[in-house]
Amino acid sequence: xxxxxxxxxxxxxxxxxxxxxxxxxxxxxxxxxxxxxxxxxxxxxxxxxxxxxxxxxxxxxxxxxxxxxxxxxxxxxxxxxxxxxxxxxxxxxxxxxxxxxxxxxxxxxxxxxxxxxxxxxxxxxx
Numbered sequence: 658x659x660x661x662x663x664x665x666x667x668x669x670x671x672x673x674x675x676x677x678x679x680x681x682x683x684x685x686x687x688x689x690x691x692x693x694x695x696x697x698x699x700x701x702x703x704x705x706x707x708x709x710x711x712x713x714x715x716x717x718x719x720x721x722x723x724x725x726x727x728x729x730x731x732x733x734x735x736x737x738x739x740x741x742x743x744x745x746x747x748x749x750x751x752x753x754x755x756x757x758x759x760x761x762x763x764x765x766x767x768x769x770x771x772x773x774x775x776x777x778x779x780x781x782x783x
Contacts, residue, residue, distance in 0.1 A: 703721040706721045706724075
């Protein structure tokens with residue numbers, strides 16, 4: 658059986674067939690609904706923690722719950738935190754102008770002095 662090339666319905670660079678569609682980056686309704694359910698569950702769990710621990714009374718309910726999790730199960734808390742961190746960071750290298758380099762060099766000298774070494778001793782020569 659041979660593969661028959663069919664014309665593509667959508668052409669690259671062509672205007673959208675649905676210009677009123679979902680905006681770029683918008684969450685679908687399932688993601689939005691799940692987020693709302695998670696926020697509700699977090700608030701309820703936090704209220705329960707606040708009832709048990711007086712020291713958490715001044716915290717928002719969700720913050721109280723997450724603080725309780727962080728203290729009791731740090732590995733779980735760090736796993737949740739990891740999921741919230743961006744996978745990549747975009748760094749603009751053009752920020753490193755002369756003034757920034759001077760500030761960083763001065764800070765490096767200060768740190769070296771605190772460690773009782775000269776700034777060039779901590780660089781490995783190859």
